[in-house]
Amino acid sequence: MKVLTDWKLHLLALLVVVITELIGKHSFGIIIILPMIFAMILGGVISLPKFHILTEKNMKHASTIMTVSLMLLTARLGLDIGPNLPHIFEAKGALIFQEVGHFIGTILFGLPIAVALGMGREAIGATYSVARESNIAIIADKYGLDSPEGRGVMAMYICGTLFGAIWMSILATLIGNLNIFHPYALAMGAGVGSGSMMAAATGSITTLYPDMSEAIVAYAASANLMSSILGIYIYIFFSLPFAVKMYDVFTHLFNKKNS
Template sequence: MRELLNWKIHAFVFVLVCIAEFIGVKSLNIGVGAIAFFPMLYALILGAIISLPRFKILSDKEMDIASKILGISFMLFVAKLGTLMGPSIPQLLDAGLTLTLQEVGHFLGTIVFGLPVALLIGMKREAIGATFSIDREPNLAIIAEKYGADSPESRGAIGVYICGTLFGALYLSLLASLIASIGWFHPISLAMGAGVGSGSMMAAMTGALAIIFPEASDDIAVFAGAANLITTIVGTFVCVVFSLPFTNFLYKHLEPILGRRSRIQTDGEN
């Protein structure tokens, strides 16, 4: 337990957080919308740089300790999330069935479509953690608690989390701008779609939508916030009770088929 009190790791975390918060949120207008850059992105990039082996700033042992601290941090985050659930129940009820049904889209996109693709490209148990959700903080906590922070499932979840942090806000702000420019969907519908369970991604999408629909900017923020709240709270229970067990079920039946196909393709290339 004493190794978790490593002053060097905590000092680096403190410095990185201060630098990232000092830079703050930056946005870039690209005509059809806006691209937003958030402090989490800066912290992740800086953390990746100082952990490069060639710089010898952090040892393998220290990075292993950091992974253990990460698991504890996830537990604290979920505990904080739990304190928000009770007061948020009236807001969830007021949001109605329409917002709640957006979980169906998350289920289809990540599990039904994502898992077969992950197996075809050669992923094993990592595919479970990578596809059972969009892998934001509560989902990482679920995986770390069930399988451990060093498990293949956890590596898959963290990989998607990092990709979401690096590219998620950029990708979704562009996607929201392009879809909004088509004119097929109502601004409120797009706002509800912005609530994917990530604060940075939601902010990127709502910022882009507010530029295109300035007259509905307040409503966009309200509905996106409600959708994000539902995804974060309700989605956590859905992941525990349904998404993760169903992903395991699909993996058990699809891996012998699609996993074998990816192995055959790899052997053929060699």
């Protein structure tokens, strides 16, 4: 109930929404900046401790509200899937196969770099997944959040929350303008298991292909839900054990090179 009566937080959120909607969407070359990006930047400025605008209590309330908001967002996106099921069925195994890209990008690419830079077992938590809420729960259950793995996944969760949507918006615009991937492929790539990242990337893609916006949202929502639901089992039974094994391999290789 205290969360619902935190009027300071609600008024600031409303003010941010009004300001960013007035700013609107802007293009800088091939990069499209959506109001959501301006909102994240403005919210980051407001939450800086040195300005004393938000207290730690306000921020904890905001975190609780964000979790509920993402649930509503997921439900809203789910409503876009039904009318576009024929398009989704045409994708066949593509929606499942795109899950492979998650561990290729995080484990095979990110983990050796993390180890090379001197990270310890934090690298496992940081690179075994896209580090969203369900991934934090997996690490918390297996290692505990006070462990190196827990610190790693929490660090990536914070980075993803602060910069993920901005990065996904810019990346989707850049790749979309290359015209080397079908819009549906871009949409599936946007569904990484994060509602905010997916929304930012989908907004950029639908701006490039407005006539296909409904199908793009449906593909992105389907991929996002699949990443959130099916991805949990992939992370538990494959990605995490694989990351642990690869960590041991890369640690041995880099230690041997440095000796």
